[in-house]
Structures are given as C-alpha cells and as structure tokens.
Amino acid sequence: MQRYLVGGAVRDRLLGLPGGDRDWVVVGATPEEMIRAGYLPVGRDFPVFLHAQTKEEHALARTERKTAPGYHGFVFHAAPDVTLEQDLARRDFTINAIAEAEDGTLADPYDGQRDLEARVLRHVSPAFAEDPVRILRAARFLARFAPLGFTIAPETLQLMRDMVAAGEVDHLVPERVWQELKKALEMPKPSAAISLLRDCGALARLLPEVDALYGVPQRPEYHPEVDTGVHLAMVLDMAARLAPGDALIGFCALTHDLGKALTPKDQLPRHVGHEHGGVRPLRAVCARYKVPAEYAAVAEIVCREHLNVHRLAELRPDTVHDLIARCDGFRKPERIRQLAVACEADARGRLGRDQTPYPSAALLVKLHAAAAAISAGHAVASGLSGPDVGEWLRKARIAAIRDAKE
Numbered sequence: 001m002q003r004y005l006v007g008g009a010v011r012d013r014l015l016g017l018p019g020g021d022r023d024w025v026v027v028g029a030t031p032e033e034m035i036r037a038g039y040l041p042v043g044r045d046f047p048v049f050l051h052a053q054t055k056e057e058h059a060l061a062r063t064e065r066k067t068a069p070g071y072h073g074f075v076f077h078a079a080p081d082v083t084l085e086q087d088l089a090r091r092d093f094t095i096n097a098i099a100e101a102e103d104g105t106l107a108d109p110y111d112g113q114r115d116l117e118a119r120v121l122r123h124v125s126p127a128f129a130e131d132p133v134r135i136l137r138a139a140r141f142l143a144r145f146a147p148l149g150f151t152i153a154p155e156t157l158q159l160m161r162d163m164v165a166a167g168e169v170d171h172l173v174p175e176r177v178w179q180e181l182k183k184a185l186e187m188p189k190p191s192a193a194i195s196l197l198r199d200c201g202a203l204a205r206l207l208p209e210v211d212a213l214y215g216v217p218q219r220p221e222y223h224p225e226v227d228t229g230v231h232l233a234m235v236l237d238m239a240a241r242l243a244p245g246d247a248l249i250g251f252c253a254l255t256h257d258l259g260k261a262l263t264p265k266d267q268l269p270r271h272v273g274h275e276h277g278g279v280r281p282l283r284a285v286c287a288r289y290k291v292p293a294e295y296a297a298v299a300e301i302v303c304r305e306h307l308n309v310h311r312l313a314e315l316r317p318d319t320v321h322d323l324i325a326r327c328d329g330f331r332k333p334e335r336i337r338q339l340a341v342a343c344e345a346d347a348r349g350r351l352g353r354d355q356t357p358y359p360s361a362a363l364l365v366k367l368h369a370a371a372a373a374i375s376a377g378h379a380v381a382s383g384l385s386g387p388d389v390g391e392w393l394r395k396a397r398i399a400a401i402r403d404a405k406e
Contacts, residue, residue: 001029001037003058004084004099004107011095014116015148024051024058025087025099028080031060047078061087064127085109092134093141094122115153121145122153132168135160136180139196143187152196160200169205177206178289185250188240191233194254209281210254212261217269225351226269228260235349243341251295252302252342253349255282259303278303298335301327302342309343312360312367317402320367321394329368336368363405370404371397 009022026034031047039049039058047060062078063086084107088097094112101107110124121141128134138160142152163169184193194210197203204211214229225231232254239246239253259278260271282303286296308315308323315323329336340361347358374396379389 001033002027002084002101004101006088006099007091007096010098010100010106011112011116014098014113022054022056024056025061025084026058027061027082027084027087029060030080034058034060062090063087064090089125090127091124092128092131092137094124097124119145119149119151120153121150121156123156123159126159128156129159129163129166129168132163132172133176133180135163135169135197135200135202136172136177136184139193139202140180140184140187142196143184143190143193146189146192152199157196157200160196160202164201164205169202172206174289178291181289182247182251185236185240185247185254186245188244190236190240190250190254194233194236207285209258209261209285213257216260216263218260218271219269223350224353228257230351231349232257234351234354235345238349238354239342239345242345246341248295248298249338249341249345251291252299252338253345255285255299256302256306256342256346258282258285275304275307298338298342301335301339305339306343306346309339309360309364310347312363313405317398317405320401320405321371321398324368324371330372333368333372336364340364367401367404370400374400 003024003026005022006025007023009019012019026049029037031041031049034047034049035041038052040052042048042050042057047062049058049060050056051058060078061082061084063082064077084099088099088107088109091097094110094115096112097108097110098112099107106113115122121138123134138152138156142150181193184190187193194203197206198211198214210232213232214227216228217226218228218231220226223231225234235253235256236250239249243249255278257274257278258281259274259276262277262281263271263274279300282300283296285291286299291299305323305327308319312320324330324336327335327339329339343364344358344361347360348354348356374393376389376393378396379392382392384392
C-alpha cells in the first residue's frame with residue numbers, strides 16, 4: 001500500500017500558494033485493507049476513506065469509463081492493480097495530475113510541472129471530453145489563475161468547442177452549473193471564466209442572456225469601452241477587487257445590465273429603461289439554475305436600482321427613503337452595503353475609470369444609517385399606535401435623510 005498527495009495541494013505548493021484541502025490517492029490496497037488500517041469509509045460511488053486522525057480524504061486508485069452522456073454516465077473501477085499513472089490519467093488538467101509521495105518525490109507522468117512553469121491550462125487526455133463539468137472547471141481555474149498569467153492551451157480550447165458542438169453541455173444539471181459558476185465568481189478574475197465560456201460556445205448555451213450583451217453598443221461618453229460585454233467583464237473584475245471572494249456581489253455584477261441586450265436596435269446606443277427591462281431575463285437565469293433566494297433578491301435590487309444609486313446625490317430625501325424601503329433595507333441592512341458595492345463596481349468597471357471616486361457608495365450607506373437609526377419604538381414612546389406609527393416613522397426617517405444630506 002502506497003499513498004500519494006494529489007491534486008490542488010501539490011499544484012498550489014509548486015505555485016507557492018497557500019495550501020487548501022489535502023487529498024490522497026492510495027495505490028495497491030483494497031477497501032478491506034483500508035478499514036483494517038483504521039481508515040473510515042465514506043465514499044458511495046467509489047471507495048473513499050477518511051484518515052482517523054487528520055480526517056483527510058484517501059481514495060483508492062481508480063480508472064473510469066464513459067457509459068452515457070453527461071457527467072453521471074461513468075463506471076469506476078478501483079482495485080489494487082490500478083497504477084498511479086492510470087489514476088492520474090483520468091484527471092482533468094495536467095497541473096492537477098501531479099502526485100507527491102510521502103518522501104516528497106514527485107510523480108508527474110503528464111508534464112504538469114512543465115505546464116505550471118509555462119502557465120498553461122492543458123487537458124490530460126482525450127477523456128477530458130467525456131465530462132462536460134470540465135468545461136466549467138476550466139473556466140473556474142482560469143478565473144483563479146489568470147492573474148498569474150495562465151492561459152488555456154489551444155488544443156484544450158478546441159476540445160471544449162467540440163464538446164459544446166456535440167451537445168455535452170446540454171446534459172449539465174442546473175445545480176452543478178450554479179455550483180461551478182458561484183466558485184468562478186469568487187475568484188480574482190471572474191471575467192476570464194466568462195471569456196473562456198464564450199470562446200468555446202458554452203456561454204451561449206448556458207447563459208444566453210449574458211452572451212447577448214457582447215457587441216451591444218453603449219454611449220461612449222458614459223462607457224468609453226462602448227461594448228456592453230466588455231463593460232460586463234470589467235464590472236466583474238472590479239467587483240472581485242472591491243469584494244474579494246464574494247460570489248453574491250459577483251452575481252450582481254454579472255446580471256446588472258441584462259436589459260441592454262433587449263434594447264431595440266433603433267434606440268442604440270441609448271438604453272432607456274434597461275434597468276427595469278433586465279429584471280425578466282435575470283429572473284429567467286435564477287429560475288434556470290435554482291439560484292439561492294437571497295442572491296436572486298439582491299441581484300434584482302441591483303439590476304433595478306443601480307441608476308438611482310448613481311444619481312443618489314440628486315434624489316429627494318423621500319425618494320431615497322423609498323429606494324431603501326424597496327430594498328427591504330430597514331429589515332435587512334446588509335442589502336444596502338451590497339447594493340453600494342455592486343453599484344461602485346458598475347461605475348468603476350469602465351475604460352479608464354477604475355480609479356475614479358464613487359461618492360454614491362458612501363453616501364448611500366450614510367443616508368441609510370441615518371434613517372435606520374429611527375425606529376418604531378420612538379413612535380410608540382410618543383404615544384402613537386396603529387397606522388400612525390408607520391406614517392410617523394416614514395416622515396421621521398425622511399427628515400433624518402434630509403439632515404444627513406445637508
């Protein structure tokens with residue numbers, strides 16, 4: 001029995017990055033031998049065990065064979081005669097197919113170290129094409145590693161295009177698409193994920209509402225980058241910069257301008273009412289991928305209100321109050337912070353404006369805090385009850401906003 005550290009732990013150490021989960025592959029063992037050695041069985045589809053002390057996952061070396069479309073259609077074979085090289089062959093990318101023995105020796109049969117040095121994301125074997133999730137994983141890895149200079153290997157991109165043309169992505173279940181998309185939005189350069197999905201044709205299949213933004217012009221005085229798709233990419237990366245690792249803010253950035261794809265051609269490059277027009281396609285995306293309710297709610301707020309926040313200083317105190325109330329900001333104050341950050345990402349995600357101050361963000365937080373400091377308890381203490389409480393509360397909060405703006 002031999003065990004090897006595999007996957008991300010080895011890759012990240014070689015890149016000089018902090019280590020995450022440590023996964024092991026065990027060669028030359030049976031499930032019975034693992035149990036006798038004190039490992040705890042947890043795998044359902046194939047033999048996976050937890051180390052009794054460290055709780056790190058140990059999987060028996062295995063091979064896999066494609067038997068049906070999609071990513072569920074696999075038969076696994078785990079046995080003592082499966083070699084380390086055979087196990088590594090089923091992995092997605094060469095940089096993830098490096099194993100480290102307990103003495104520190106590296107096994108690298110597919111030249112993953114070479115691709116780490118060249119900053120290339122390359123598939124291990126043609127078996128990559130058997131699992132459509134790997135298209136999403138490629139996008140996610142590129143979103144993580146593009147800041148380090150990583151690119152996709154041309155032959156891997158072509159293979160992904162062939163997979164899309166063969167209809168493989170159509171077999172992806174919504175939950176898995178959302179899981180991988182969410183992870184990509186947590187990465188430092190989520191635009192790289194969207195760009196790769198677009199390059200291989202998967203974006204048009206999975207998120208046609210987003211794909212439709214590319215090539216749609218905007219007014220250059222507001223958007224020097226002109227192309228709405230280019231703007232979207234810049235907003236995504238600005239959101240990652242302002243709120244690192246926050247997938248909710250990333251999702252708001254991804255969906256805030258969906259209405260611009262619906263603007264009639266004779267109205268371009270103006271997009272009158274796009275903030276309200278974007279709500280319908282946003283809801284379609286959320287329904288398709290069973291997006292968590294809070295993500296859907298905040299994204300809709302950002303879609304609908306971002307222009308109001310951009311001109312916040314011009315709004316009347318009562319209009320500001322009603323904006324906060326529409327966001328349910330008095331019951332859920334975190335939504336106002338999220339709205340402020342997402343709108344800042346939109347404003348600064350434009351060509352040449354990434355360093356431009358955005359005072360509306362701080363102003364929104366300030367006005368919300370002033371209004372939220374007034375509670376129903378103040379009205380009750382004054383002897384009011386019933387509908388009078390609500391009326392008094394609204395007037396008092398509007399007055400607090402007015403005072404805070406001056």
